[in-house]
Amino acid sequence: MPAPFTDWLCDWIAPRRCVGCDTVSRDTFCAACGAPDPIEPELSEDGVPIHALGSYQGPLAAAIRRLKYTPCPALARPLGAALAGVLPRAVLEPGSVIVPVPLHPRRLAERGFNQSALVARALAERMGLRSQPRLLSRVRETAQQAELDRRARATNVSDAFTLSARAPRSAILIDDVVTTGATVSACVRVLVAQGTRVIAIIALARTTGRPPLS
Template sequence: MKNSKVYLRLFFNQPCFLCRLHTAGASGLCDACHADLPWLIGCCPRCAEPRSPRIPPDQPCGRCQTSPPGFDRVIAAFGYAFPLSQMIPGIKYHRRPALLGGLAATLAGLLQERIETPPDLLLPVPMHPWQESVRGFNQAALLASELGKRLDIPVSHSTLRKVRRTGHQAELDRRSRAINLRGSFALSGRVPERVAIVDDILTTGATANELAKLLKKAGSNEVQVWVLARTPSN
C-alpha cells in the first residue's frame, strides 16, 4: 500500500489513458473514450447480472429470486467488455495499476449518483499475503483507497483477511468457486451496520457472497458490493 499514491495519482494535462491522443478529463479519459466505455445499462438490481434494459429495473433475476446472495446490492459501472477486458488484466498481471486512477474516478461519480445513504466503511477484497507480495499490490485495496478519498468514506485494510491460499477462480465453475473459497477468509474486530465490499470484477459473486456472509454473521445489516465491472454469469 505504500506506493498507492504514486500508482493512483492523476496528473492534469496528461493524455487519455486509453487513446493517448487527447487530453484526459477528471476521469483520466478523454470525452470520446469515456463515452465509449461499456457502461452497464441493464442489470439485476441485486447482483448486477447484465441483461436487457427492457426488463423492469426493480425485478431481480431468476437466480437472486430462487437463491438470494448474502450481499444486498451490487453496483457496477461497466460490463466486462473491451476495453475493460484488456485494461483490468493489464492492471493485475502486467503491473499497470496507474490505470485504476481514471476508472476509480468514473466509478466514484456513478456511486455519488446512486447512493442515498453511504456505507460506514469500505472493505477491499483481501489477497493472501503471499499472492499480494508476488504481485506487489492489491488492486481492490488501491481501488477502495481511491473511492474512500473521493467519497469521504473510511477504508479498512485489516478487517478482512485471506488466511488460506486458493487456486485461480477464473479456472473454476460457479459451484467449484464457492467450494474453493470456504474457510479462506477471516475477520478481525467489529464491523459497522453498513459496509461496502470493493473489488475490480464480479463474476459469479462467490467471493462477495462468502465475505458478505462473514460480515453479516459479525453484525453488519447491509452489505453492498462495489465493482468496476460485472461479467455475465456462466
C-alpha cells in the same frame, strides 16, 4: 465550469491518459475507446445490490488487465473516480466503510499491491468515506476461480476469509471483477455474521463468462 488550477497543473506535468489504451485524453476513456455502457445493478445471492462500471469486455477489461498485470496501480485512481460516478446516492451512507476483497498474502507479495484495495481507497477519497483495506483477511489459499465451474467456485472460497478487526456498522464491499459472486458472497457472510450491514457490492466490471485470473 473551468477546471481547477491544480487539475491544469497536473495535466501540464503529467497529461491524463485513457485507462483503456494509454493515449492522452482528458476523459477517463478516450473518444476511440468510449466509456463502458452502463449496466443495471444485480442482486447477489445474499440480496445485496452489485454495482459495476460495466461488463468485463473491451476497453474496461483492457483497463483492468493493465491495472493488474502491466502492472499499473496508478490506474486505480481514475477507475475509482469513475466508479463514484455510477453509484446511487443511497450507497453514500455516512459512516460506511469501504472494504476491499483481500488477496492471499502470497499473491499480495507477488503483485506488490491489492488492486481492489487501491480502487477502494480512490473511491473512499471521492466519496468522503473511509476504506479499511485490512478488515478482511484471506486465510486460505484458493484455486483460481477462473479454473472452476460455478459450484466449485462457491466451495473454493467458503471459509477463505476472516475478520481481522472490529466489524463496522455498515460496509460497502469492493472487488475488481465479479463473476458468479461467490467470492464477494463469502465476504458478505463473514461481515454479516458479525453484525455488519453490507449496503452494496461494487465492482469495476461484471462478467457472466469466464472470470479473469485474480
